[in-house]
Amino acid sequence: MSSGALVAAVDIGGTKIAGGLVSRDGELLHEVQVPTPAKGSAAAVLSAVHSVLDLLASQASWHRVDRVGVGSAGPVDVTAGTVSPVNIPNWRGFPLVDQLTAHPAVSGRLPVVLGGDAVAMTAAEHWIGAARGFSTALCLVVSTGVGAGLVLDGKVHAGPTGNAGHLGHITVDLDGDPCPCGSRGCLERLASGTAIAAWALGHGWRPEADDTSAAAVAASARAGDPVALAAFDRAAKALAAGIAATATLVELEAAVLGGGVLRAGDLLLSPLRHHLQTYAALPFTRRIRILPAQLGTHAGLVGAAALALR
Known part of the structure; x- marks a missing residue:
């Protein structure tokens, strides 16, 4: 030391x-x-x-x-x-x-x-992680909630109060569920681990053990459960919409995703990259790289x- x-x-x-x-x-x-x-x-x-x-x-x-x-x-x-x-x-x-x-x-x-x-996660990934070297990047934490931060012009951009890039609380579903933040249809209400598990349970998924976490949904998805797979696809679609909107605003080079839900790996990242082909439609948004975070917990x-x- x-x-x-x-x-x-x-x-x-x-x-x-x-x-x-x-x-x-x-x-x-x-x-x-x-x-x-x-x-x-x-x-x-x-x-x-x-x-x-x-x-x-x-x-x-x-x-x-x-x-x-x-x-x-x-x-x-x-x-x-x-x-x-x-x-x-x-x-x-x-x-x-x-x-x-x-x-x-x-x-x-x-x-x-x-x-x-x-x-903070954004600062870490830009310092020594997956966002290092990018001048414009979005870093997301997909866990109990969904948080995000921005790198602009090679620096972490926190904004005047420290909340810039708060992607989890932008509306991606105009008629969506109310959110504790006071809005409705927030990205967090569709893409967080909590939302993935709640949606799966509400659509007929039942875990083998008494575990109703997003990790249990991921285990079922790996085994081919169609509801579990749909829950991750729904979350990926919401994330793709949010990332694409941000890319349209600031010309992102990369989006780095971390948090506990990312332990699901390609169950989330593969449909996310697929849905980006729909939402990131403008030429300058199509080159965005989707990367897993490197620093984990x-x-x-x-x-x-x-x-x-x-």
Whole structure:
């Protein structure tokens, strides 16, 4: 392990809260995680985040940490230091930066830098992953929800409040289901792991075991189950529409996809590339490359560190 300065990184999602120590060259040197009490009180969620910081601060190398980077499910407001994750209902305008700055291991010594989790993933993949070298790219996290971030002119483009590229909450179905964000027919409502499993169950799919996750739908799809295959095709079509719309706006060179649903591999990527042939119809959108993310579950922590370093 190098002896240089480290970044303490925190990745806050609807399922888990992870923490890590990241070197200046993007190497994740230590990782911890706890479950997210997503339906709990605001204080309960904050306590889980504090427990992650406590675990990191107990490491012998903590004295080398010179900043804290945080990627949170969004939306976020990096100017105000607040978060309002759609999947954590009791955090609305929650002053996360102030709360973390007051943590005993941080207070008075370490600056705290906040970003959206998908923007963090984008920063990671552009730094040392699949989006490296592209001047214009879209990076997506397809998991419990759908998040995304943009690289424009060779730099991560987070926007004034840190929410630019929030593709999961654009409408792709004008008459679609209401979304917790307040809109309806959002991409997330069709393409997330939660949506894939819910649609499959609603159309007659039944798992062999008592597992109704997107991973179980993927297992059935690999075995040839037509409803499971249709669920992934529906998600791929929605993603293709969103990616094509973004490519039309900013002339994307690449779209990089990560997140737990991407463990399904070609069950999602093959129909996605197929449907792009329909939606990415203009000549300057047809050259977009669809790439799997390279950093896997480490992207959130490496990306939070990248945002802090930036």
